[in-house]
Amino acid sequence: MPETARSILIVLRVLPKVGRARTWTLGVSVVLAAVLPIAIAVTTGLLIGTIVDAVKAGPGSAAAGTATGLLVAIGALVVAERAVVPVMAASAATLGRDLDRYLQERVLTAVNRPGGVAHLEDPAIQDEIRIVRGLGMSAYRPSQTVEALPTVLANWLGALGSVVVLFAFEWWLGLLWLIAWPLVVYRMQRDYARIGEEGYKQSTELRGVEYTRDLALSGPAAKEIRVWGIKDWLVDRFDRSWRRAIGPVAAARRPRPLVVLASSGAILALNAASFGLLAFAAIRGNLEIGALAVFLNALISANSYAVGDEHFYLSYASVTVPKLLSLEERLTANATEGERAPRALTAVVAPDAPAKAIRFEGVSFHYPRSERPVLENFDLEIAAGRSLAIVGENGAGKTTLVKLLSGLYEPTGGRITVDGAALSTLDPQQWRRRVAALFQDFSRYHLPVRDNIGLGAPEHAGDLDMMRAAAEKVGVLDVIEALPHGWDTVLSREYENGVDLSGGQWQRIALARALFAVEAGARVLVLDEPTAALDVRAEADLYERFIDLTEGLTTILISHRFSTVRRAERIIVVRDGQVAEDGTHEELLALGGRYAHMFNLQAGRFHTREGAPDA
Numbered sequence: 123m124p125e126t127a128r129s130i131l132i133v134l135r136v137l138p139k140v141g142r143a144r145t146w147t148l149g150v151s152v153v154l155a156a157v158l159p160i161a162i163a164v165t166t167g168l169l170i171g172t173i174v175d176a177v178k179a180g181p182g183s184a185a186a187g188t189a190t191g192l193l194v195a196i197g198a199l200v201v202a203e204r205a206v207v208p209v210m211a212a213s214a215a216t217l218g219r220d221l222d223r224y225l226q227e228r229v230l231t232a233v234n235r236p237g238g239v240a241h242l243e244d245p246a247i248q249d250e251i252r253i254v255r256g257l258g259m260s261a262y263r264p265s266q267t268v269e270a271l272p273t274v275l276a277n278w279l280g281a282l283g284s285v286v287v288l289f290a291f292e293w294w295l296g297l298l299w300l301i302a303w304p305l306v307v308y309r310m311q312r313d314y315a316r317i318g319e320e321g322y323k324q325s326t327e328l329r330g331v332e333y334t335r336d337l338a339l340s341g342p343a344a345k346e347i348r349v350w351g352i353k354d355w356l357v358d359r360f361d362r363s364w365r366r367a368i369g370p371v372a373a374a375r376r377p378r379p380l381v382v383l384a385s386s387g388a389i390l391a392l393n394a395a396s397f398g399l400l401a402f403a404a405i406r407g408n409l410e411i412g413a414l415a416v417f418l419n420a421l422i423s424a425n426s427y428a429v430g431d432e433h434f435y436l437s438y439a440s441v442t443v444p445k446l447l448s449l450e451e452r453l454t455a456n457a458t459e460g461e462r463a464p465r466a467l468t469a470v471v472a473p474d475a476p477a478k479a480i481r482f483e484g485v486s487f488h489y490p491r492s493e494r495p496v497l498e499n500f501d502l503e504i505a506a507g508r509s510l511a512i513v514g515e516n517g518a519g520k521t522t523l524v525k526l527l528s529g530l531y532e533p534t535g536g537r538i539t540v541d542g543a544a545l546s547t548l549d550p551q552q553w554r555r556r557v558a559a560l561f562q563d564f565s566r567y568h569l570p571v572r573d574n575i576g577l578g579a580p581e582h583a584g585d586l587d588m589m590r591a592a593a594e595k596v597g598v599l600d601v602i603e604a605l606p607h608g609w610d611t612v613l614s615r616e617y618e619n620g621v622d623l624s625g626g627q628w629q630r631i632a633l634a635r636a637l638f639a640v641e642a643g644a645r646v647l648v649l650d651e652p653t654a655a656l657d658v659r660a661e662a663d664l665y666e667r668f669i670d671l672t673e674g675l676t677t678i679l680i681s682h683r684f685s686t687v688r689r690a691e692r693i694i695v696v697r698d699g700q701v702a703e704d705g706t707h708e709e710l711l712a713l714g715g716r717y718a719h720m721f722n723l724q725a726g727r728f729h730t731r732e733g734a735p736d737a
């Protein structure tokens with residue numbers, strides 16, 4: 123059996139499992155949608171056969187009665203045909219959406235059933251997971267609006283043309299048609315747009331659903347899903363949150379009986395009146411047989427405004443377009459003054475900046491949508507070309523300092539200057555090229571090694587010598603050159619011939635990326651927990667070379683490891699949004715404050731656990 127037919131048959135077989143009642147509704151409406159046009163054609167043929175006799179016999183005759191009966195039957199069949207289309211479209215859409223949910227649940231269960239995680243690294247399985255990820259729950263594809271346009275416009279234009287023909291029969295009848303259907307269509311499109319808006323309002327809920335689904339499909343969570351045994355919990359949560367999220371949309375889609383009754387009643391009455399008038403005119407002998415055929419056809423296709431999937435998608439799928447198009451405008455309106463500053467006002471960043479110092483001058487900061495200040499009136503001078511270590515408890519604001527320095531956020535008070543110039547006036551892109559920052563949660567790109575390192579300075583990404591130099595400095599060159607495809611090896615087992623690295627190897631790759639940026643001209647090197655994943659020997663090796671690595675650079679080091687921190691020329695302790703202590707390792711130990719306490723705590727732990735001091 124051809125593959126297509128097989129897949130369709132499988133879909134048909136699975137539909138009753140997805141929704142029995144809806145499958146029946148769809149089946150019956152499909153049959154009706156097929157049979158009704160044939161019935162209309164047959165009845166029209168019978169009418170044409172009877173009409174001559176009816177005209178001859180005149181009003182009140184048996185033939186006239188048959189002709190009238192046939193005309194009324196045609197009218198009823200046309201209206202029934204029109205009514206079947208929306209029922210068919212709605213049940214198909216709902217069933218289709220339910221099939222998407224059903225398939226997602228099946229895959230979530232299947233992917234999480236094996237006790238191991240090796241299958242998640244199989245490229246073929248990843249290909250299938252990708253398909254499941256694409257099964258949107260809100261079905262907003264603006265392209266559907268465009269796809270619907272040809273059918274919808276052709277329907278409307280065809281109906282309009284037919285109405286023009288009806289003007290020649292009875293002008294006022296034509297006028298009624300001209301007003302009635304567009305009114306109904308307008309109401310319907312308004313309802314479709316409302317359903318779209320309802321779906322849009324569910325975006326947050328749907329994001330939650332998609333998060334649960336992707337959690338169950340992603341490699342990183344796979345280990346914990348098995349260790350904690352939360353597969354069933356996840357699938358159940360997906361199912362419940364899916365139904366909760368989709369509920370209001372389904373409710374909005376449910377036809378409102380009064381509206382349906384009023385609009386279909388009006389259209390039915392209009393059809394009955396029109397067909398009746400036509401019958402009356404024909405029987406009275408006021409219409410040539412040819413004219414009757416023309417008006418009859420015009421009447422049938424005047425109903426072509428119709429309803430159906432395309433008509434639904436026209437408004438429904440377009441709902442997000444104005445929102446997406448105005449996004450940039452809204453973001454600009456919400457931007458801070460610094461973010462809005464026209465590029466012409468931004469100053470060029472000198473190639474050797476910072477040559478003197480970076481200063482935090484009375485900097486205050488709280489994150490957007492948070493009232494809690496992370497920094498308050500924070501002052502700090504970072505001398506250019508020196509190394510500074512920042513220590514402090516979890517949540518003290520160390521990473522935040524770096525984010526502000528990199529221009530990822532703007533201070534809510536005070537300012538940061540680079541060699542005296544306010545950071546907010548510097549060209550942000552040029553400044554970011556001067557800063558090579560390796561964050562704690564650095565990215566592990568599922569890309570070839572050359573890209574994983576080259577992304578530190580994309581403009582030099584082709585320079586293999588420069589990349590090799592960076593990799594050599596952090597001791598990862600050997601690892602790279604031993605990979606099956608060397609620099610072209612993809613760092614993910616989810617791709618054919620891809621490999622995964624250990625946590626420490628990944629950290630070295632990320633370090634190499636930062637050093638590659640330095641090779642390309644960055645002057646500030648920020649390392650946030652750069653050795654957290656390295657073993658003690660690897661860390662010691664790296665720091666043996668630390669002076670070489672950072673020579674001439676302004677280096678900012680954030681770490682909880684005092685063996686790392688103590689090598690910096692200057693150390694500050696951040697506490698309560700302020701610099702609490704400031705000095706060299708020896709000075710801070712002598713001070714006997716927070717730093718000394720933390721250092722002694724860690725060193726003591728190492729003494730007792732390892733039998734050797736940490737530093």
Ligand SMILES: Nc1ncnc2c1ncn2[C@@H]1O[C@H](COP(=O)(O)OP(=O)(O)OP(=O)(O)O)[C@@H](O)[C@H]1O
Nearest residue numbers: 489490492496514515516517518519520521522523
């Ligand atoms: N994007 C954010 N939105 C809101 N609050 C945030 C955000 N990022 C961090 N915070 C909050 O800001 C505070 C400082 O966080 P930061 O990451 O700078 O601390 P840290 O000193 O680097 O901590 P750690 O040692 O744990 O890495 C914390 O209370 C944190 O919860």
